Amino acid sequence: MDQIPFIKMHGLGNDFVIIDGREQLPKLSVAALRAIADRHRGVGYDQLIVMEPATNGADVFMRIYNSDGSEAEACGNATRCVAHLLMEESDSRSVTIETCAGLLGGTTEDRQHIVIDMGSPKMGWQDIPLSREEDTMHINLTVGPLSNPVGVNMGNPHAVFFVEDADTVDLEKWGPIAETDPLFPEKANISVASKMKNGDIRLRVWERGVGITLACGSAACATMVAANIRGIAGKKATLHLNGGPLDMRISDNGHVFMGGPIAISFRGALDASLLAGAV
Numbered sequence: 001m002d003q004i005p006f007i008k009m010h011g012l013g014n015d016f017v018i019i020d021g022r023e024q025l026p027k028l029s030v031a032a033l034r035a036i037a038d039r040h041r042g043v044g045y046d047q048l049i050v051m052e053p054a055t056n057g058a059d060v061f062m063r064i065y066n067s068d069g070s071e072a073e074a075c076g077n078a079t080r081c082v083a084h085l086l087m088e089e090s091d092s093r094s095v096t097i098e099t100c101a102g103l104l105g106g107t108t109e110d111r112q113h114i115v116i117d118m119g120s121p122k123m124g125w126q127d128i129p130l131s132r133e134e135d136t137m138h139i140n141l142t143v144g145p146l147s148n149p150v151g152v153n154m155g156n157p158h159a160v161f162f163v164e165d166a167d168t169v170d171l172e173k174w175g176p177i178a179e180t181d182p183l184f185p186e187k188a189n190i191s192v193a194s195k196m197k198n199g200d201i202r203l204r205v206w207e208r209g210v211g212i213t214l215a216c217g218s219a220a221c222a223t224m225v226a227a228n229i230r231g232i233a234g235k236k237a238t239l240h241l242n243g244g245p246l247d248m249r250i251s252d253n254g255h256v257f258m259g260g261p262i263a264i265s266f267r268g269a270l271d272a273s274l275l276a277g278a279v
């Protein structure tokens with residue numbers, strides 16, 4: 001196969017190259033993943049998603065790669081985009097998507113605003129995971145001006161730092177240092193969040209394996225959980241990311257729901273040179 005079709009989508013600017021591998025799985029080396037991710041000589045993406053045949057009754061298995069070529073267990077915004085594609089395909093308003101983190105349910109009223117049940121968070125120190133025992137509600141970690149994060153696993157690892165004003169944090173500097181702190185043996189997605197005057201939450205994210213993104217769905221879920229634990233929010237809140245707002249809710253059974261818009265940017269095909277990792 002010398003060319004592979006893809007769909008370029010985004011959720012609040014968190015952007016994805018989505019490949020339908022249900023008929024034929026693409027062979028993607030780390031070099032190819034990085035070549036495709038290159039925003040000047042490739043296509044450019046935060047995550048590359050491969051739709052694979054589901055193994056346990058779900059509509060699809062969703063494999064997630066970060067732009068550095070690492071594999072991620074969860075990707076909320078991409079799950080909303082894949083849910084949209086499946087709903088369009090089957091003319092339905094609900095889908096089930098399997099990821100390494102388990103089964104996720106997607107629903108919609110209009111197929112443009114997609115809500116995903118991201119499941120329930122794991123909060124044990126070994127679930128995050130951390131390299132030493134810690135109270136994950138108040139982790140003993142300081143990175144520059146950031147300290148005392150909440151650790152949450154939404155299928156993938158997150159550290160949420162609450163600060164006075166998230167927009168004043170030098171995330172380019174402190175994000176990669178926190179992401180790769182030895183406390184996080186699988187690294188971590190780093191969120192800085194602050195309460196807004198209207199009670200909403202401002203959220204900026206340094207994503208594991210990517211860097212600063214315009215939005216991050218699983219980080220929004222982790223931040224919703226952390227804000228509720230810290231008494232900064234109730235069970236519902238609007239989280240304002242650089243790319244726009246996500247509607248968040250924690251259900252009575254502890255599942256985290258995330259809702260927001262999706263968009264198709266364009267359709268294309270990956271050339272053999274990119275697949276060979278040539279950039």
Ligand SMILES: N[C@H](CCC[C@H](N)C(=O)O)C(=O)O
Nearest residue numbers: 072075076077156216217218
């Ligand atoms: N953008 C994604 C998060 C990807 C997480 C990835 N950076 C990881 O390694 O966990 C989201 O919307 O949830």
